[in-house]
Amino acid sequence: MSAVPNDLVELGRIVSAYGVRGWVKVQPHAAGGDTLRAVKQWWLKAPEPNSKKVGVFSSAVPFAVDESRLHSGTVVALFDGFNDRDQAERLKAHTVWVSRASFPATDTEEYYWVDLIGCMLYGELNDQPALLGRVAGVLDNGAHAVLDVECGTLTPEGDFKVALTAQGKGIRVMVPFVEAHVHTVDIKRQRLESNWPVDF
Structure with missing residues (x-):
């Protein structure tokens, strides 16, 4: 078995079998559909049935x-060696992961959301x-992406310290x-620059 890459990114979840010939239907996370269709090796994680923690795989x-395509907002795919619905049904609820190194190259001024998470945003x-x-995250409001930013400062040691309300949130x-x-995105330095007011 191939060694598990240390840069896996979760891009979707298998929601059901599709048809009777072994295809699976995947609900992609946000903009993950294009990447899923471009990459020919996926990594699947099964939910742990006996775990008391939600989201443990x-x-x-x-x-x-072997094949993949878009279908009504989902991605349907056929894995090598699959040829009947029972095989596909057994993968229901598995999460779908792809190595970040396998992502297709982006055009100028295009960025993968996963690369924005963890960047420092300057206003x-x-x-x-x-x-x-x-x-902390990236959301899609239908018109464009929105950065979910946890406000804070850097300590003299360079550690990030989250800003808290009077209630400790x-x-x-x-x-x-x-x-x-x-206006400026520097993924290598993990630095974004903006005109957003800093007033927390």
């Missing part, structure tokens, strides 16, 4: 993808660049990931 197992304070926070802001607001 088994180790990843590789599956070679403006008194017309000067200032750290707003760290990207983390402060978060939603920043539209559009050029009008986020």
Whole structure:
């Protein structure tokens, strides 16, 4: 068996079998459908039935993808060696993972959401660049991506410290990931620069 890559990214979940010839139907996460169709090796993780923790899965197992295509907002795929519905049914609820190294190259000014998570987002304070926070997630509002940012500061040691409300809850802001607001993206340095006001 192939060694499990250490850069796996979860891109979807198998929701059912599709047809009677061994195809599976995958509900992709956000913009994961294009990547799933482009990559020919997926890694599947089965839910752990006896685990008391939600979202706990088994180790990843590789599956070679013979064919895949879009179907009504989902991705349907046929794995190598699959030829009947029973094989596909056994994979229901498995999560689908792909090595980040296998992602297709992006065009200029295009970014994978997974690469934005963990980046530091700088905004403006008194017309000067200032750290707003760290990207914790990326959402899709139908028109464009939105950065879910946990506000905070950097300690002298370079560690990120989350900003808290008076009640002890983390402060978060939603920043539209559009050029009008986020004007500079440096994935290698994990730094995003924007005109968003820093006022937490």
